[in-house]
Amino acid sequence: MPSEARALLADSQGESIVNTSLTVGIVGATGAVGQELVRLLHERNFPMASLRLFASARSAGKTVERFGKKYVIEEAKPGVFADVDVAFFAAGGSVTKALAGDAIKAGCLVIDKSSVHRMDADVPLVIPEINPQGLRNHRGIIANPNCSTAVTLMGLWPLHQRFGLKRYFAATYQSVSGTGAEAVQELENQTQAYVKGQPITHKVYPYQIAQNCIPQVDSFGENGYTGEEHKMMLESRKIMGLPNLKVSTTCVRVPVVRAHSIAVNAEFEKPVSVEEARKAIAAFEGAVLVDDTANRKYPTPLDFAEKVKCGVGRLRVDTALDNGLSFWVSGDNLWKGAALNAVQNAEFMAREGLLKPKRALASV
Amino acid sequence: MPSEARALLADSQGESIVNTSLTVGIVGATGAVGQELVRLLHERNFPMASLRLFASARSAGKTVERFGKKYVIEEAKPGVFADVDVAFFAAGGSVTKALAGDAIKAGCLVIDKSSVHRMDADVPLVIPEINPQGLRNHRGIIANPNCSTAVTLMGLWPLHQRFGLKRYFAATYQSVSGTGAEAVQELENQTQAYVKGQPITHKVYPYQIAQNCIPQVDSFGENGYTGEEHKMMLESRKIMGLPNLKVSTTCVRVPVVRAHSIAVNAEFEKPVSVEEARKAIAAFEGAVLVDDTANRKYPTPLDFAEKVKCGVGRLRVDTALDNGLSFWVSGDNLWKGAALNAVQNAEFMAREGLLKPKRALASV
Structure with missing residues (x-):
C-alpha cells in the first residue's frame, strides 16, 4: 500500500500516543453515516493515531479534506485491514458480508452498522448506555442497532x-x-x-x-x-x-x-x-x-x-x-441511530481497555 | 337585506326546483373549510336554490366569484338566518357560540364544524356512513366530527x-x-x-x-x-x-x-x-x-x-x-374531515326528506 494512501493524522503526537492510540478505518466513508463517523471521531477526540477512509473502487484514489486534513480514499477490499485496529462498517449489508470476515481474521475489531449480523446469537448488539456487557465478550464484531x-x-x-x-x-x-x-x-x-x-x-x-x-x-x-x-x-x-x-x-x-x-x-x-x-x-x-x-x-x-x-x-x-x-x-x-452509537461503543471499549493497538499488543 | 347580497344561483331552474330546493348559507365562507363547502355544494349538485356566503364584518361587502357566479359576502350576524334553510358553520367555536342559537330559532338547520356542541347529549355527532340515525332526531343542530x-x-x-x-x-x-x-x-x-x-x-x-x-x-x-x-x-x-x-x-x-x-x-x-x-x-x-x-x-x-x-x-x-x-x-x-362530511349529512337529510325549504313548509 502506498504510504500516501495512509491518511496519518497531522496532529499525531509522537510515540507515546501512537503506542496507546489506534489505527481506525471507516468502510463506506463517503456515505451519509461514514461522513458522520469522520466528524464524530474528530470532534469527540477519539484516541486514534491514524484514520483510513475506505469506499468502493469508484471513489478510491480521490483525495478528500476533512477537518483540515487530506485523506486519500482507499478501496475497501480484502487485505486492507492488516494494520487497522478497529473498522467502522457503514456501507450496507453486502459490504459487511464481503469484508467483515476478512477484517476479523486480521485482528481488526469490526463495529458494524448493517443489519446482517445483529440477530446472530454470537454477535453482541449494543447500545452502551443499555447493554455494554456485550462489549466485553465478542468474537471480533459488534453490531449496532437500527436507527x-x-x-x-x-x-x-x-x-x-x-x-x-x-x-x-x-x-x-x-x-x-x-x-x-x-x-x-x-x-x-x-x-x-x-x-x-x-x-x-x-x-x-x-x-x-x-x-x-x-x-x-x-x-x-x-x-x-x-x-x-x-x-x-x-x-x-x-x-x-x-x-x-x-x-x-x-x-x-x-x-x-x-x-x-x-x-x-x-x-x-x-x-x-x-x-x-x-x-x-x-x-x-x-x-x-x-x-x-x-x-x-x-x-x-x-x-x-x-x-x-x-x-x-x-x-x-x-x-x-x-x-x-x-x-x-x-x-x-445518523448519530444515536448510527455513527454516534458506533463511536460510543468504541469509546467504551477504549476506555475500559478492551480495544488496544495491534502494535502495542505485538510489542508486549 | 339588499337583493344583490343574495347570491341567487344563475342556473336555478324555476318554480318546481325552487319549491323543493333550499336556501343554503355558509358561515365562515372565506376560510379553508368554507371554500371547500362552496366547491362541494356545487360539484355534488346539492339541491339548492340559492347560496349565501357569510363571513366576518371585515370581509362583508366584498364580491367573490365562485364557479362562474358572483357572490357578495354578507356579514355573519344575528337576523341573517331568517330566509336560510340550512347553514353550514365553518368559522370556529366562537362564531358557533355567537350565532348558532339565532339560526336555530329562525328555523334554520345548523350543520356545525366546530367542536363546541359535539359532546352535548342532545346534539347528534354524525358521520352519515356510521350513525345517520342522529339526522332524524335533533334540535336544529348537527355536529360534525374532528378531522x-x-x-x-x-x-x-x-x-x-x-x-x-x-x-x-x-x-x-x-x-x-x-x-x-x-x-x-x-x-x-x-x-x-x-x-x-x-x-x-x-x-x-x-x-x-x-x-x-x-x-x-x-x-x-x-x-x-x-x-x-x-x-x-x-x-x-x-x-x-x-x-x-x-x-x-x-x-x-x-x-x-x-x-x-x-x-x-x-x-x-x-x-x-x-x-x-x-x-x-x-x-x-x-x-x-x-x-x-x-x-x-x-x-x-x-x-x-x-x-x-x-x-x-x-x-x-x-x-x-x-x-x-x-x-x-x-x-x-378538509373533505371527509370537515366540509364533505357536513355536505354528506345535508345530502342524507335532503334525500330522506328531513330537510325542506321553509317556503315549501310555509305553503303546506
Whole structure:
C-alpha cells in the first residue's frame, strides 16, 4: 500500500500516543453515516493515531479534506485491514458480508452498522448506555442497532428500568437521511422543483416524499410488517434482554431531513407515575427530558438533529393501557441511530481497555 | 337585506326546483373549510336554490366569484338566518357560540364544524356512513366530527362491525390545512424561504413546520393529552356508540399540505383475519382499500387529497395484541374531515326528506 494512501493524522503526537492510540478505518466513508463517523471521531477526540477512509473502487484514489486534513480514499477490499485496529462498517449489508470476515481474521475489531449480523446469537448488539456487557465478550464484531430502535430505546429503557416493560406500540416519523445521501438529495430536488413550479420526480422512494408521508421503510415481510418494523421488535428484545417483549410498530417516512421521532404507548408491570417517569428519563445519560407542555416544550426533530442525546417529552399516563405511559422521542438517526452509537461503543471499549493497538499488543 | 347580497344561483331552474330546493348559507365562507363547502355544494349538485356566503364584518361587502357566479359576502350576524334553510358553520367555536342559537330559532338547520356542541347529549355527532340515525332526531343542530376522528373511523368502523372494537391506539400525521389557510401559507412561506436561503420565521405554529414534526395539535389538557387527542377518544365513543371504548392517541403535525394520515393498532372482541378485514374495508362506502404491499401500494396523503373516500391499507395482524389489527389510513381533512362530511349529512337529510325549504313548509 502506498504510504500516501495512509491518511496519518497531522496532529499525531509522537510515540507515546501512537503506542496507546489506534489505527481506525471507516468502510463506506463517503456515505451519509461514514461522513458522520469522520466528524464524530474528530470532534469527540477519539484516541486514534491514524484514520483510513475506505469506499468502493469508484471513489478510491480521490483525495478528500476533512477537518483540515487530506485523506486519500482507499478501496475497501480484502487485505486492507492488516494494520487497522478497529473498522467502522457503514456501507450496507453486502459490504459487511464481503469484508467483515476478512477484517476479523486480521485482528481488526469490526463495529458494524448493517443489519446482517445483529440477530446472530454470537454477535453482541449494543447500545452502551443499555447493554455494554456485550462489549466485553465478542468474537471480533459488534453490531449496532437500527436507527428507529436506538432512538426509541433512549426513552423506553429508563422507563423499563423503573417500571418493567411488558409491551409497546410505536409509530415512527423517520427522516430521509436514514435512507442515505441520495434520499436527502431527492427531498431537496423535490422541494426546489416545487418552489420553481417544475415537475416533481422521484427515484429513491416509490412516491414523492416532499409534502407527503410514505408508510413504508424497508421491504415488506409475509406478515405485512416491513423489515424496519420487524427489526424494531427483534432488536428491542435483544438489546433490553426481554425475549418475550410484545412490540407492534408502524414505520413511516416523513419529509424531514434529519432526526427520527417516535410516538410510543408502553405497558409496564408496575404502577406508573409521570413524575417518576420524568425522573427516570432525566437521570438517564442517553436522554434529555423536554417536557413542559404549559410552555409548549417538547422535542422536535429539528431541535434534535446533531444532538448527542435524544429528546423525550409528552410523557403522560396512557388512557388505553393499565400501567401505561405514552411519550414522544426525537433523536438524530445518523448519530444515536448510527455513527454516534458506533463511536460510543468504541469509546467504551477504549476506555475500559478492551480495544488496544495491534502494535502495542505485538510489542508486549 | 339588499337583493344583490343574495347570491341567487344563475342556473336555478324555476318554480318546481325552487319549491323543493333550499336556501343554503355558509358561515365562515372565506376560510379553508368554507371554500371547500362552496366547491362541494356545487360539484355534488346539492339541491339548492340559492347560496349565501357569510363571513366576518371585515370581509362583508366584498364580491367573490365562485364557479362562474358572483357572490357578495354578507356579514355573519344575528337576523341573517331568517330566509336560510340550512347553514353550514365553518368559522370556529366562537362564531358557533355567537350565532348558532339565532339560526336555530329562525328555523334554520345548523350543520356545525366546530367542536363546541359535539359532546352535548342532545346534539347528534354524525358521520352519515356510521350513525345517520342522529339526522332524524335533533334540535336544529348537527355536529360534525374532528378531522382526525372522521378519517380514523373510515378504517375502524367497518372493522368494528366485523370484529367488535375494544380498544385502539393511534398516531396521527396531520396536514397543515387542518389548522387553516394561514398555516398553509406559513408552510409555503417557510418552503420558499428555505429554497431561497432566507431566514425561516413562524407565527401560526410554535416551531418551524417545514422539514419538521410538531407533536402538538390543539392545546394541552391536565392529563398531558392535547384537545385533539381527547376529542379523538370522546368522539370515537359517541359516533360508534361505544361509551367504554379505550383510546390512546398521539396527534402530530407534519409538513403535508392536505390530507391526514393515521397509524392505528386496534384490539377486537372476535378473532381477526386480514382477509376478512380487507373484505370489510372494501365493502364500506366511506373507504377504498389500497393494500397490495407486493407492489408497494398503500395510501399516502398526496394520493388522498381531494378524494371523497379515505384510503385504508397496510392491514396486518397486530403482533402485540390478541385479536388485533394494524392499519394505515389517509383521508382529506378538509373533505371527509370537515366540509364533505357536513355536505354528506345535508345530502342524507335532503334525500330522506328531513330537510325542506321553509317556503315549501310555509305553503303546506
